[in-house]
Amino acid sequence: MEVGQLQRRLVDYTKSLLTEGILDDQFSQLQKLQDESNPGFLVEVVSLFFEDSEKLLNDITRALDQQGVDFKTVDAYVHQLKGSSASVGALKLKNACVAFRSFCEEQSMEGCLRSLQEVKQEYYNVKNKVETLFKMEKQIVAAGGSVPKTE
Amino acid sequence: MSITGQVLRRNLPENVEVFDDSPSGSLELHVLAVDDSVVDRMVIERLLKISSCKVTTVESGTRALQYLGLDGEKGPVGFDGLKVNLIMTDYSMPGMTGYELLKKIKGSSVLREIPVVIMSSENVLARIDRCLEEGAEEFLLKPVKLSDVRRLKDFITRGEGKDSGERINHKRKREDDYASSSSPSSPSSSVLSASSSSSSASSSLSSSARLSKRAKLRNKD
Numbered sequence: 001m002e003v004g005q006l007q008r009r010l011v012d013y014t015k016s017l018l019t020e021g022i023l024d025d026q027f028s029q030l031q032k033l034q035d036e037s038n039p040g041f042l043v044e045v046v047s048l049f050f051e052d053s054e055k056l057l058n059d060i061t062r063a064l065d066q067q068g069v070d071f072k073t074v075d076a077y078v079h080q081l082k083g084s085s086a087s088v089g090a091l092k093l094k095n096a097c098v099a100f101r102s103f104c105e106e107q108s109m110e111g112c113l114r115s116l117q118e119v120k121q122e123y124y125n126v127k128n129k130v131e132t133l134f135k136m137e138k139q140i141v142a143a144g145g146s147v148p149k150t151e
Numbered sequence: 152m153s154i155t156g157q158v159l160r161r162n163l164p165e166n167v168e169v170f171d172d173s174p175s176g177s178l179e180l181h182v183l184a185v186d187d188s189v190v191d192r193m194v195i196e197r198l199l200k201i202s203s204c205k206v207t208t209v210e211s212g213t214r215a216l217q218y219l220g221l222d223g224e225k226g227p228v229g230f231d232g233l234k235v236n237l238i239m240t241d242y243s244m245p246g247m248t249g250y251e252l253l254k255k256i257k258g259s260s261v262l263r264e265i266p267v268v269i270m271s272s273e274n275v276l277a278r279i280d281r282c283l284e285e286g287a288e289e290f291l292l293k294p295v296k297l298s299d300v301r302r303l304k305d306f307i308t309r310g311e312g313k314d315s316g317e318r319i320n321h322k323r324k325r326e327d328d329y330a331s332s333s334s335p336s337s338p339s340s341s342v343l344s345a346s347s348s349s350s351s352a353s354s355s356l357s358s359s360a361r362l363s364k365r366a367k368l369r370n371k372d
Contacts, residue, residue: 026294033197033297041197049190079243083272084190087294 003145010136011148017133020092022126027089031149046130049088053123056081060119064112074112075104081119093122180304181205181233185215185240185252186270191293195239195270198300205233212247212255215240221259235265237307239291242271242278250282257286266307270295 082097103111242249272293
């Protein structure tokens with residue numbers, strides 16, 4: 001595929017992620033913070049986000065696996081995950097965290113376990129989609145083009 | 152820009168230097184950002200650097216106080232020697248919350264002049280009021296945007312040095328705010344102290360039009 005096609009594909013793909021609500025405007029905002037002085041910013045932030053999220057998911061899983069579940073602790077982890085999801089623009093994941101928190105408040109074990117599954121699903125979904133997006137960017141750069149800004 | 156520096160210095164006690172004049176001649180704010188989230192620290196750092204600010208990030212209120220040397224008598228100079236012009240702190244942090252950090256800073260005779268901004272992902276009126284009453288310059292809703300940082304930078308650059316007297320008036324005047332009608336052109340997510348004539352800032356407030364009607368942009372005109 002030539003550069004123009006690759007670029008159009010990327011723009012369309014990014015737009016679809018925004019339309020589907022997987023990503024929101026915050027992601028676009030972060031894209032804009034990249035420049036020549038810091039070309040890898042978005043990849044760096046997102047990688048950090050993935051690392052941090054996976055750690056939190058493990059923490060949550062472990063906290064729910066205890067004999068006496070401390071819902072406050074679970075809620076604190078979910079709150080953190082919600083925060084960082086919002087910071088990178090992972091909208092659906094953030095919303096799943098919001099729903100999770102209400103089950104923590106209710107101290108509903110069943111609700112929490114279901115929510116954890118939901119959150120994991122949304123996490124892996126956004127991870128796959130964003131990694132695909134980054135792959136597309138790499139292809140464009142490899143083909144000698146520049147990454148188009150989504151607007 | 153050096154004229155601004157001189158004006159500000161005249162209003163300050165002698166031993167307080169407002170800005171570091173970097174070799175290039177531009178006045179750079181040094182911001183201390185406090186957040187327990189590693190992702191948020193990276194984002195805020197980028198936002199601030201893009202806005203030509205020097206940034207130091209720490210992960211907790213305790214670390215922030217250590218950096219500021221609160222137990223010592225060094226004043227608003229970080230342990231690495233750089234004066235801090237602005238503190239931006241997350242509200243919800245384990246251990247010391249942003250609110251508790253705010254209280255400690257405002258309770259310190261050496262640190263209370265440093266403007267403190269609170270950031271939170273939760274739009275809770277009581278929380279916002281509490282922070283503003285305690286002396287926070289502004290309350291930003293997360294995720295923080297570039298326009299928020301730019302507006303903040305303008306406000307701090309223009310208003311610093313005149314704020315202590317003004318802030319007291321500001322607290323009393325807020326009661327009057329409720330009675331007056333809100334200006335249609337300035338929806339605001341934050342309350343800025345009256346010391347800034349920040350009419351130019353209202354254009355960048357659209358991203359922040361999320362807060363209660365009680366929060367208003369105060370213009371000097």
